[in-house]
Amino acid sequence: MLQAAKDTCFSPRQTLRCPGGRVLDLRRPQVMGILNLTPDSFYAASRVGAVADQSDLLRRAEAMLTAGAAVLDLGGYSSRPGAEHISEAEEKQRLLPAVEAVRRAFPEAFLSVDTFRSGVAAAAVAAGADILNDISGGELDADMFATAGRLQVPYVLMHMRGTPQTMSTLTDYPDGLLLDLTRYFRDKLAALRAVGVADVVLDPGFGFAKTAAQNHELLGRLRELHLFGLPMLAGLSRKSMLYKPLGLTPEAGLPGTVAVNTMALLNGVSLLRVHDVSEAVQTIQLVTNTFSPSSS
Template identity: 65%
Template sequence: MPLQSSPTYSTTHLLKSPHGRLLDLRQPQVMGILNVTPDSFYPGSRLGGSPEADLLGRAEAMLAAGAAALDVGGYSSRPGADDISPAEEQARLLPAIEALRRAFPQAFISADTFRASVAAAAVAAGADLINDIGGGTLDADMLPTVARLRVPYCLMHLRGTPQTMRGLAHYEDDLVLTLLRFFRDQLEKLRQANGGHPPADVLLDPGFGFAKNAPQNFELLRRLPELHVLGHALLVGVSRKAMVHKFLGLSPDTA
């Protein structure tokens, strides 16, 4: 399939949750990040060990400030982060999703996980979107699970795992072309898992900081429009990352 022409896919303007909630992407939207982990890269996003009131207070502040969606993660994907079991990830993630759903019934909630079993449990708990840092490469059951659940899906580019990605930032070919090929291949796998029907509610995330060094991150930022060739909206996560605060000479808190 030529990268310059992808008639199989159409631009995603509206994400529809299996629970009936909608996320309008006809204009840029902001996603708030809530990490129910003790070791995510930005301490200000961590909620590990915090009471439910802290979680709900931060979520309320984000929604009031204009966030259109809340992304909740129970597995830290920072470089070199500790691996945890699916059971521990679920024990962190599901109570947070359930609490957010009770408090904010109309909020669009994203579950940040690369594991199919956790994704299915998160959707059952009320999640509207699965945000997969592995783009279907870290769990062979993820793409079939997403297709079966008919849940919106964010497909991110990653090489290796959070534990190994730092050493995998060398690209033999053009960086953006490499990402386009990866996305094309994973979208085709998702189409096959979906009974041959093109996946509609899919976001693409170039994975800033994931198996990419600082110059590569800025190249991706400059060339973001090229990723629209596949016809899907983009999810871009650069907030408080090193490419921002180190370049500006600031701390993550002030960036």
């Protein structure tokens, strides 16, 4: 099993080649700031104002970039457990004007789009997006992998089962969670390579088709996924695995986020997807300054 996974690896690479010849360097961990263009994302403070008024969007984007975000992740479809399903047309209506506006205002920024639909992905890249962030790993749109290959943009490959509406019921892993993830990434990477996708980031999918206990197990075993030789993204920001055991709400989830992001960095994560950019940047600075070879 381990050898089969290694044989499917992409060449080790810690840089992402984006449109226009720009390169996102992940040799030092970076921050991806979340811009939710949805009315129902689980953390209310992350929801950007109406698309018709771009001032809130651009203010938040500027604040994140100024605070040190390397990537802005824009999404028009809420993926919280039990989220409302919306049409592709509505997702595009939310997402595309925002991508265009942020690209115009910040031409050098790296922009990611959080979508599982190939049609939305293609339209977003045409509007100025650089990276595709697919929560479904191609499971919810059979054309997504081929689209990513045709567009020649980096692809974030996340582990999930089912849909946002059903994933909470799909948490049984008879062979163990990490073995399931290894098989999943092995097979998906082979399929991506077959259609010409060169740059991939792995996302183990915290909170997606996993119980709280499984999420914590995964956090402690992230290094086991380094066998693929690819950068890894951790999306832990203010999630229920942090605040529910403490009887808190997402609004009180920042200290827990800092704690688990520190653990993720110590386990080799290259990209932190967060609501709170400044705190994540500080966390990276402290961890890398403390544990870099030059500090010993």
